[in-house]
Amino acid sequence: MLADARNVMPDELKFEGDKAFFTNALDCADLIVHGRNSYEDQPNSPRRKRIFLTRKVASTAPDPANPKSTLWNPDGASFEAACHHAGVNAGTVAVIGGPGVFDMFMDRYDVFWLSVAPNVYLPGGEPCFPGVPARSPQQILAAHGLRAGEPQMLDPAEDVSVTPWRRDA
Template sequence: MTFEGYAIVSRDGMLADATGVMPETLKFDGDQRFFDKALDTVDLIVHGRNSFEDQPNSYNRKRVIATRQVDRPIIDHANPKAVLWNPARAPIEDAGAVLGITAGRVAIIGGTDIFDMFLDRYVDFYLSQAPHLALPGGVPVFHGIPARHPDDILSQHGLVPTETRVLDAAHDVNVVHWVRKPLA
C-alpha cells in the first residue's frame, strides 16, 4: 500500500473550527473538485469517525473508518463498502484486507490523529491552503500546530514540496504536492 494525504487548511493550519466542524468558509469549489477527482483514483480511503468526504460518489468508495469502538476490523453494518478499524488493535493492512485491498493507493483524509499516524508513511501529501482564512482555536491538521506550520511538520517527516497548483485564484487557494524524499 502507498499512502497519500489530502487536506485543506486555513492560514493557521486548521482543518476545522473550534467546534470541530469544517466551516463552509473553508470549502472552495476548485479544491472540492480536486479532492473529488483524486478520491476517484485511489483504491481505499482512511479517515476518523468525525471526518468524511461529502462528495456525490462518497458512498461508492471503499473506506476504513478509525474508531475505538471495535477490537478488530469489521464491516460497518451501515455501509458494506466501509470497515471499522481500531488503530490500537490492528495494522491498517488488516483493515484493508477485509475489503480485499492488499495493495494500491490509500488516501488519508483526516482528522488530526489519523493524519499524524501516517506522517512517516506518506509517499505524497496534497496540502491545500486558504491563506485569507484563520480559524483560531480550531482543529489542526497535525499535532504541534499552530506553534509550528504544517510545512515544517511535513519537512521534518521527510517530505519535500514539488509543485504548487492554483485551485481558486479569487481566494488564492492553492495545493502544494509534497513527496517523500528519496533515501540517500
C-alpha cells in the first residue's frame, strides 16, 4: 500500500533510509511524473521539472501554480507531447505515482524501484498498483516483463528494502 484508507501516507510508512533513496533518485531525474495525490514535500521539489496528470486540461498546459510544472491529460495528448511541452526530450523520468499513474507506464519502465516495509499494515489503504491485493506487486511487475534484481536494505531495524525490477534488454 502507498497510503492509508484516507489516501494519506502515514508516518508509520516513512523511513529515513527510504526517504534518502527517494530524494537521491529524484535529484538525478530530468523529469518527475505524478498524479494529484503524490507529493514530494522536499527542499528541491520546487526546482524539479514535472508533469502533473489531470483531467482539468484538454491536452497539455502550463501549471499556473508552478512554472516548472506541465499539466497533462493523457486522453488529449501523448506522453511524448507532454514531455516536449515540459521542455524535456531526453533523459531520466521518475514516475512517482499513484497507482493509476504507475499503471500507465507499466510496459514502458526500464526499471521500477519497489520499496517494501513488511511490518507496516494499512488495511483498506491505497494499493501501489491496480490489482493489488488480489495479486502482489511483485506478481504484477513480473507479468509486465520486469525481473527482480538484488534488494538493497534501507532500514535494517524495520526490514525496509528496495528492489530494482528491470526490463530485459
